Amino acid sequence: VETASTGGLSLLNGGSAVTLRDPSGAIVEQLTYGGATTLEGDRNQSLTRAPDITGEFTLHQAAPEANNRAFSPGTQINAAPFAISVPLARIRIEPLTAEIVNGAQQQFTARALAADGREIPGVLFHWQSSAQTIASVDQSGLARGLEPGTSLITATARGLQSTGTTLRVTNPIPIIRRIEITPASLDLNRGNSQQLTARAFDVNNQEVAPTIFNWSSNDPQIAIVDQAGLSRAVGLGTTAIIASVPDGAGGTINAQASLTARAPLVINEIHADVAPDNATTPAVEGDANRDGVRNADDDEFIELINNSAAPLDLSGIVIADSTNNRFTFPANTTLAAGRAVVIFGGGAPPLNDPAFGGSLVFTTNSLGLNDGGEIVNIKLPLANSEVAITTQSYGSASTSGTPAAPSDQSLTRTPDAEAGATGGDFAAHISLANAAGRVFSPGTRADGTPFGSAPITRSEITPATAAIDINATQSFTARAFTNAGGVENEIHNVSFAWDASDQGKATVAPLSGSSTVATGIAPGSITIRARAGGQQATANLTINPPPSILTRIEISPIAATTSLGGTRQFIGRGFDQYNQELTGVTFNWSSSNPNTAIIDQSGLATGVGIGSASITASSGGVASNAASLQITPPVIPSAGQLIINEVLVSFSSSTTQPRADFIELYNTTAQTLDISGLSISFRPGGSSNTARTLTLPGASGSATTLVRSNAYFLVINGPATFGATIETINGIADGFDAGTFNSQTNYFDLNNTTGGIKLEINGVKLDGLTYQGGATAPAPPFNTSGEGAFLIFTGGATNDLIRSPNATDTDNNATDFRRNGVIASVTPKAPNP
Structure with a gap:
């Protein structure tokens, strides 16, 4: 016994509806009383089922066995207790499936079963349809069809639902009087398919839909059809495609369409007489299959054209002569619309060669085409017969005597067959207007163009x-x-x-x-x-005369002189057998005395010792005459020939680059200078006005220390400075390390601000620089070291004194030099900025 949780039951005497729902919210039972119903709720008594559970509702006192009781909560009408309920295990609906036409009814029954299979009596069922627009069901299990479709009918009791039973609703079977098939007739290339459409009509000429037709072919060797009406031509000939359907009156009605299966093949070219090869030419005459070999059997061919607008299945089609089958097309061979296929007698043709015009290419063991005459048959074998497709005879085998069998060339139609055209009569290939001398054209038109192509412009x-x-x-x-x-x-x-x-x-x-x-x-x-x-x-195309041959080499000058360390350029010229000078000749240069002169492969000779050497050039086994090269001692410089070009007297130190004081000398001449014994006097760092003198190695004139023509020479307070090092090439160094001179450390230390530098050789002054970077003028003897006026500048961390422009010498320090204070612009052994 339970009581209402809130607000009471609120049952109205005048009438209401009582609904019983399961935990999911589905309606299990519903009672409506009062109003237009015969069940009155204001009669001072309850409404009850009579008999209990299975009966219809009535006033309690009107029920048998009520004994004038107005109600019986929790007991039967007669006040007896209800029997203990057996648990419900499953619900079975019958029938399990059903089919009715639209508008018809179907009665379903439900049985409640216990776990041991016993039926439980007195169970009330709630019936439901899963698709209420297709079928309805009342609470007695009576279902009615509403529209075609499928619905699941279920029964629910005591919170348990049955499995669904399927109710299929169909339209009433119409009476069919005729069938139409579209198209009514069709022509298909063998291997092609086309969809047929059937429509059924009733006695009122109204279309009946949907209708499922049964499709069939009168002759499956000619054409087949699937149950969707898709027809396919598989053979040759004409047959009927049939669509049938029950007529709704116990019989069958059908209609048929005519289908013609065809193979639109035209023999377009026959090559029987293979031209002989001319052994004197590089071309292989008669090589129709383009395998590089002329063969009387392999280079025979037959060219066929599909002259329709649709592809064609060639599988199983046979090429034969009058006595034997010669070739059968393999399975799954399709020839595109307007395309050609070429069958050679044998060999190894390159199948994708553009010369075949994009055609299909096959080979066989032999076509057996007789040069004098033959019959070519194209046919399709069937189960019990053969269907002829086309035939062509020529020469002695031709009943009409035409076409004749041509010699050393093919027979071809003129004009060629094309899609939509069977072509003209046969003629000898070379006689055609646009054959351009061709004796055959396998895979292309006679003029070499591919089938189906537009005219060449x-x-x-x-x-x-x-x-x-x-x-x-x-x-x-x-x-x-x-x-x-x-x-x-x-x-x-x-x-x-x-x-x-x-x-x-x-x-x-x-x-x-x-x-x-x-x-x-x-x-x-x-x-x-x-x-x-x-x-x-x-x-x-130009064919050149025989190539020129190098036969003679001349070099110049035939005699030359340069000094030790100097260079001399030699020039080579090559001449052919016609005494014409050749271009692009590469010469190998050599010196007879490498200790005196060496020469590189550009012909530049360098003097490396005093004496003479012979210079020669050779190429391809041909050698030149010898030129003499005399190496003389270098010249001792005079004033103006060796100058001070750059002097670094102070600089910022660096942890990543060696830096040291240096004097950069420059040879202004085009000859090597001998600066052995050159005296360099300078004011050292500090306040001393006593000159230091540095003398370059070797006695004057000994050629110990040299400076090349128009070259730089460094005197460094160490082995390197600002990225420049002393290099020795061909025995000549381009600098001198004065970092330790006469075993005196830091001997070469130029004054940072004010001083003088003088170059002398054999007591002759060559050049000099006097500089002043402060308020005090240079003291003797440095005030006379330079030329012209002093170089006066405002000093800084970097005092790089440079001739500007580079190597300018007007004998006036004040105008020839300037201070460079930019550390990145210090350029030893390179032009000044």
């Missing part, structure tokens, strides 16, 4: 010009274009006919295809021609 050859030597080769490639439609486009797979205007100067091979190779035979200029589609393209 322009063609070109690349390269347009070329030159080769005798016995050398040059490849040429041709391209064709059309402006059909107003826009120029390239036509691919064109087979051009190639030739040379003068075969005494050059030959070409192959004679057909997209490209050829010309071979030079004799000197001269010729035209290479490529012809296709009535158009001709040309290229110019």
Whole structure:
């Protein structure tokens, strides 16, 4: 016994609805009383089922066994307790499945079963339909069809729901009077498919839909059809495709469409008599299959055209002569609309060669085409018969005597067959107007253009010009274009006919295809021609005379002099057998006395010792005459020939770069100078006015210390400074390390601000610099070390005194020099900034 949680039950005497729901919210039971119902709620008594559980509702005192009781909460009407309920295990609905037409009814019954399978009586069921727009069901289990479809009918009791039973609602079976098939007739290439559509109509000529038709073919060897109406041509001939359906009155009604399966093949070219090869030319005449070999059997061929607008299945189709089958197309072979297929007698043709025009290419063991005459049959074997597709005879086998069997060439139709056209009569290939000398054209039209292509309006050859030597080769490639439609486009797979205007100067091979190779035979200029589609393209080929041969070498000067450390340029010239100078000759230079003179491969000789040497040049086994080179001692400089170009007297120190005081000397002449014994006097760092003197190694004139022509020479307070080091090339050093001189450390230390530097050799002053970086003028003897006025400057951390412009010498220190205070612009052994 339970009480209402809040607000009471609020049952209205005048009428209301009582709803019982399960935990999921689904309605289990509903009672409506009062109002228009016969159940009155204001009669001072309850409403109860009579009998209990299974009966309909009535006033309690009107129920049998009520004994005038007004209610019986928790007990039966007669006040007896209810029987203990058996647990409900499952619900079974019958029938398990049902099918009715739209508008019909179906009664379902439910049984409540205990766990041991016993039926439990007195259980009330709540019925439901999963698709109430398709079928309805009342609370007695009576279902009604509303529209075609499927619904699940379930029964629920005591919180347990049955498994669903399927109710299928269908439309009433109509009466069908006729069937229409679209299209009513059709022609299909073998291997092609087309969808057929069937429609059924009733007695009122109204279409009945949807309708499932049964499709069949009268002759499956000609055509087949699936149950969706998709027909396919598999053989040859005409048959009926049938669509049938029950007529709704116990019979069957059908209609049929006519389907013709066809194989639109045209024999377009026959090559029986293979031309012999001319062994004197590089081309292989008669090589129709382009495998590089002429063979009387392998180079025979038959060319077929699909002259329809649809593809064609060739699988199983046979090519035969009058006695034997010669070739059968393999399974899954399809020939595109307007495309050609070529069958060679054998060999190894390159199947994708553009010269075949993009056609299908096959080979067989032998076609057996007789040169004098033959019959060519194209047919399709069936289970019990053969269907002829086309046939062509020629020569002695031709009943009419035409076409005749031509010699050393093929028979071809003129014009060629095309999609939508069977072509003209057969004629000897070379006789055709646009054959351009071709004796066959396997896979292309007779003019070399691929089947189906637009007319050629322009063609070109690349390269347009070329030159080769005798016995050398040059490849040429041709391209064709059309402006059909107003826009120029390239036509691919064109087979051009190639030739040379003068075969005494050059030959070409192959004679057909997209490209050829010309071979030079004799000197001269010729035209290479490529012809296709009535158009001709040309290229110019020059065959060069025999190449010139180096026979003589001359060098100049024949005699030369330079000083020790100096250089001299020699020039070589090569001449051919016609005494014509040759260009681009590479010479190997040599010196007879490398201890006196050396020479590099550009012909530049350098004096490395006093004396003489012979200079020669050679190339390809040919040697020149010898030129003499005399090496003289270097010149001792005079005033103005050796100058002070840069002096670094102070600088900022660096942890990443060696830096030291230096004097940069410059040789202003075009000859090597001997500066052995050169005296350099300078004011050292500090306040002393006593000059220090540094003397370069060697006695004057000993050629111990040299400076090359127009070159720099460094005197450094150490082995390196500002990235410059002392280098020795061919025995001549370009500097001197004065860091330790006469075993005196820091001997070469230039005064940071004010001082003088003087160069002398054999007591003759060559150059000098007097500089003043402070308020006090240089004291003797440094005030006379320089030339002209002093260089006066405002000193700084870096005092780099440079001639500016580089190497300018007007004998006036004040105008020739300036201070460079930028550390990055210090440039030893390089022009001043």
